[in-house]
Amino acid sequence: MMTNTPETTQTLVLGGGCFWCTEAVYKEVSGITDVESGYSNGQETAPSYEQVCTGRTGCNEVVKVTYDPARISTREVLEIFFVIHDPTTLNRQGNDVGTQYRSGIYFTTPEQQQAAQALIDELNTEKLFGRPVVTELQPLAHYFPAEDYHQDFFERNPHQGYCMAVAAPKVAKFRKTFARLAK
Secondary structure, eight states: OOOOOGGGOEEEEEEESOHHHHHHHHTTBTTEEEEEEEEESSSOSSOOHHHHHTTOSOOEEEEEEEEOTTTSOHHHHHHHHHHHSOTTSTTEETTEESGGGOEEEEESSHHHHHHHHHHHHHHHHTTTTSSOOOOEEEEOOSOEEOOGGGTTHHHHOTTSHHIIIIIHHHHHHHHHHTGGGBO
16 A cells, blocks of 8 residues: 555545445545545544444444545545445435435545535536435544444455445446546
8 A cells, every 4th residue: 555644645534324335445446545434423422333323323434535636536536435325315325224324525625525515516417316415515523433343344254245235236336437446
């Protein structure tokens, strides 16, 4: 993995349903220097997976994506995000239901906020999904890493049922749609 100084990378936090799936895709992307599963933008500052699963913490299952903007743009990071999940369903992705599965972009710079808003506006204007995008766009708040057993989950458990049924197709869709950005 390429080592970057903090000045050359940016961080964007994305909620696209189960973090196992989202993490699995972003680990395949050229220009992404680190991916970490975690929880953010809720009332709890250090929740456990069990607490988040109750839906009472307000936290979202997210991935913290660190990327090199000289190799991949914020827009490209976000375009991948909008292809690998359904941004039109409120508080759910497939069979995963609850506020912890909401579609969310949690920015760390004003430029990321502008890029995300511009892309959301474009997707809604073009009616690309046939329904309005309900992705929340907020500054990153209360990020906390998920437990160790959630990190690199797909990579360590490729034959687990959920990974085969849900994560693997998302990785395949990324590889097909964004071949030019694959590692």
